[in-house]
Amino acid sequence: MASQGSTRQPKYQRIADALKVAIRSGEYGPGDRVPGENDLMATYEVARMTARQALGVLQNEGLVEARRGAGVFVRSFRIRRRRGIQRLAQGQWGSGRSIWSADIDDRELVVDQIDVGEQEADSRIAGALGISPGSRVWVRSRRFVLEGKPVLFATSYLPSDIVADSAITRPDTGPGGVYARLAELGHEPVHFREEVRSRMPSVDDAERLSLSPGTPVIQIVRTAFAEGGRPVEVNDMTLDSASYVLEYDFDAR
């Protein structure tokens, strides 16, 4: 299977394509080691740089990841299904369970970092909450870990004039979490908007989520509205894209 330069594609690209076909067909399954530089050099009779470029293509597309000293492995997409809509049904949080419980299949999503404090809203958050820039907001930052791997970093902003002195200003918000407390305060969320984007991680994102190279993040900004249309929470979430599929189910009418 030595390459004879018969097509227009560069050699490393043809090798990468062959490896991709082998991964897609299941010849190399999730977690399997794929041929390394030395193997590719021998099989395709190419220079080390060409073999390295071929593996680089797969790595950049997020299909494989290099583990130092061990080789290059097919990425295991142990993805979590995040249901945008069912999990926000009132029954989920009205009955005293955390809003995140619908996310948990068999594995446990655990908060391993939490930071709660009050600050002034910048213009972006103030605009989203419909308040004046500089107004006070409570900010809750949490990192969520799945089997030791950080997968989600979420920062919620809530207007101080609504949540001051409530359990929302404490690390432990009590049964049912933030939405149950908002309901008790007379600002029950009845409508949600989720805005979803994708981008490459910042250095902070990559550190917080321990991202492999070539892994984008999904950013979800969720706004919770109370009856009458007042925004009562903006939650800015950053997700490891290799760990998540977002699901939205809805009727046509």
Add this chain to the structure above:
Amino acid sequence: MASQGSTRQPKYQRIADALKVAIRSGEYGPGDRVPGENDLMATYEVARMTARQALGVLQNEGLVEARRGAGVFVRSFRIRRRRGIQRLAQGQWGSGRSIWSADIDDRELVVDQIDVGEQEADSRIAGALGISPGSRVWVRSRRFVLEGKPVLFATSYLPSDIVADSAITRPDTGPGGVYARLAELGHEPVHFREEVRSRMPSVDDAERLSLSPGTPVIQIVRTAFAEGGRPVEVNDMTLDSASYVLEYDFDAR
């Protein structure tokens, strides 16, 4: 503002951070040229390689893009709002602005490529449509362009036993498009599921969507269900992440 090596961060990272602050504050707005290698070398008294690495950080995060011979520019995110759930996205929840509202530009999408044909469903598509692998499906591939820039590539799969001989098998499906024709055929879509992921582009994706380096894609797989739960269409969409924000609006109950 020469760097004195006073912190643990590498120099290029500190320069990149300073440029990011300047971009976020609006000192450099969308489309503005940011300082180039020569400017950074003079301002920060660093080597060319350090200046290049600093600009590389911004480019990898998708904040800037290099234009050959012209310099490095702040990326203009002229993003398009894609509303997943039209009926709930009306003005009644308007008191909180979209966090990206300043960037959003609801312009017309144009189809510039269309390809329609019949083929056998592979196991992935057959599974999604609830049919046997190898069953015939009609496949409609379309590329959508926004002001000359390709932003979306969509491939729809529809079971041949439903759509054979209908306008769905022709490039022009007529008024109301595929869903109107499905309704006429007695298979009106009444429920939708969208599954959303993010990943780095394949070589094909990058070519089809003319993606800048460092730009991930969003993949949306949309399944349309008829009354009774039969899947009647699977639409596999690849979106330029720099061009899109997805919006999902829904009620708590």
